[in-house]
Amino acid sequence: MYGMNQKGNHIPKAMEGMISNVAGYRFVDLPDRDALREPFRAVCKKLGLKGTILLSFEGINFFLAGPQDSIDQYLEFLEQDSRLSQISLKYSYTEYQPFNRMNVRLKKEIISLGLDHIKPAERTGEEITPTEFKQWLDEGREVAIIDTRNDYEIRLGTFHNALDLNIKSFRAFPKAIESLPETMKETPVVMFCTGGIRCEKASVVMMDAGFSNVKQLKGGILGYFEEVGGEYWDGDCFVFDHRVALSAELEQADVAQCFACRQPVSIEEQQSPDYVIEVSCPHCIHLR
Numbered sequence: 001m002y003g004m005n006q007k008g009n010h011i012p013k014a015m016e017g018m019i020s021n022v023a024g025y026r027f028v029d030l031p032d033r034d035a036l037r038e039p040f041r042a043v044c045k046k047l048g049l050k051g052t053i054l055l056s057f058e059g060i061n062f063f064l065a066g067p068q069d070s071i072d073q074y075l076e077f078l079e080q081d082s083r084l085s086q087i088s089l090k091y092s093y094t095e096y097q098p099f100n101r102m103n104v105r106l107k108k109e110i111i112s113l114g115l116d117h118i119k120p121a122e123r124t125g126e127e128i129t130p131t132e133f134k135q136w137l138d139e140g141r142e143v144a145i146i147d148t149r150n151d152y153e154i155r156l157g158t159f160h161n162a163l164d165l166n167i168k169s170f171r172a173f174p175k176a177i178e179s180l181p182e183t184m185k186e187t188p189v190v191m192f193c194t195g196g197i198r199c200e201k202a203s204v205v206m207m208d209a210g211f212s213n214v215k216q217l218k219g220g221i222l223g224y225f226e227e228v229g230g231e232y233w234d235g236d237c238f239v240f241d242h243r244v245a246l247s248a249e250l251e252q253a254d255v256a257q258c259f260a261c262r263q264p265v266s267i268e269e270q271q272s273p274d275y276v277i278e279v280s281c282p283h284c285i286h287l288r
Contacts, residue, residue, distance in 0.1 A: 019094045020068045021241075022075075023222075024087040025061040025110060025197045027120035033057050033106060040104045043077045050099035051241075054110045058121060060084060061110035061197060063241065065099050090195055090222045092250050098242040111197050114171050118204045125203030125214035128190055130227040133217055136190075137232050144189045148173060148202045149238075152263050152283075156245055156255060157235020159192065170198055174205050185211045192217040192224075194237060225250055238264055260284050 033055050051064035078084045145162040165176040191199035199216040206214045221237045230248025245255035254267040261284035274285040
């Protein structure tokens, strides 16, 4: 059974009355970044949305939550600017508002790497759809799968046989790939992250480093879950809001976040005597 939103898109009946969570980004030149801030603030305030919008000279990145009707009106606002039209979106739904406030921030980069010459608006690695990526895995093709996320995210879950670069922030990615074998530069590489933004930017770094066949997973992990499910995935996917992590069914997982160090704490780790709510967890107990 389905309902309809204002744009005529089908919404599962089970989602009606729930909070819609939407995320999207685009690398695109925005020389008028500063002038865009107030219009975005005004429309989000009017619609009662909460979350974060990052505006940069290199593009836009947003993750917002609110009633579906408000989300639809925000997307109609985006469509008024041809540079922001038809952005690929990822949806999930919650019974509560996962954000405390609405922020519209001006940033140098929408995802921080610290390399001014990396310009994804000009070129990136080719996209591979979740369906095609799963087909590659089904066929057992030779492929190097690289997780571009931080170590604490990977601890909750990742794809089978994915390479963990053991980085604590995305800025460490360029240095980390220096340790990859030269032979990998001719191997097909599929890169992934939560929603696609990091692997898109990282693909440029890989190409500059001489990797000749670089692909980025379209829509990231969440896009994979939505399109093909959780096959070839182990665990949950960390997200940057109060939900902490999502399962392959795009439902909130039983993962907590340590009040002291902000690390995700799995259901197993929550059984540890080191996990004391608002005090410590197994990842920071040694710092006390």
